[in-house]
Amino acid sequence: MSDCLFCNIVAKKIPAEILFENAAVLAFRDIRPAGPQHALVIPKAHVPGLRDSKPEDAAVLGLLVLAARDVAEQLGLGESGYRVVINQGRDGGQSVFHLHCHVIGGRPLAWPPG
Numbered sequence: 414m415s416d417c418l419f420c421n422i423v424a425k426k427i428p429a430e431i432l433f434e435n436a437a438v439l440a441f442r443d444i445r446p447a448g449p450q451h452a453l454v455i456p457k458a459h460v461p462g463l464r465d466s467k468p469e470d471a472a473v474l475g476l477l478v479l480a481a482r483d484v485a486e487q488l489g490l491g492e493s494g495y496r497v498v499i500n501q502g503r504d505g506g507q508s509v510f511h512l513h514c515h516v517i518g519g520r521p522l523a524w525p526p527g
């Protein structure tokens with residue numbers, strides 16, 4: 414989708430600090446980090462959000478979570494821990510409508526989130 418921010422990052426039309434990429438997913442640093450480490454992991458194919466995911470997206474959703482795990486390890490968060498979050502819709506705090514996992518760590522994270 415040409416008007417989607419994250420599709421434009423996938424297409425390398427908008428710059429991002431890319432951390433990991435394969436055929437299905439892309440990971441890059443969040444531009445407004447919520448912690449010392451904050452990455453986003455997205456499917457390359459446009460899906461607006463978790464609510465729009467279909468049974469046939471199961472494989473890519475699995476790859477997304479595994480990539481989030483690998484990126485957390487790459488950022489040195491494996492031992493200390495981290496949080497993987499998908500914000501869905503208005504009350505979930507979603508602001509970019511291309512499905513993404515946040516990987517946040519490098520400090521103790523409060524629970525429940527605000």
Ligand code: AMP
Pocket residue numbers: 418427429442443444445446453499500506507508509510
């Ligand atoms: P959400 O609010 O869950 O939809 O998360 C969207 C995330 O995208 C926020 O944490 C933003 O800081 C991040 N973001 C917005 N624009 C960019 C960008 N150009 N590059 C990297 N991250 C971005």
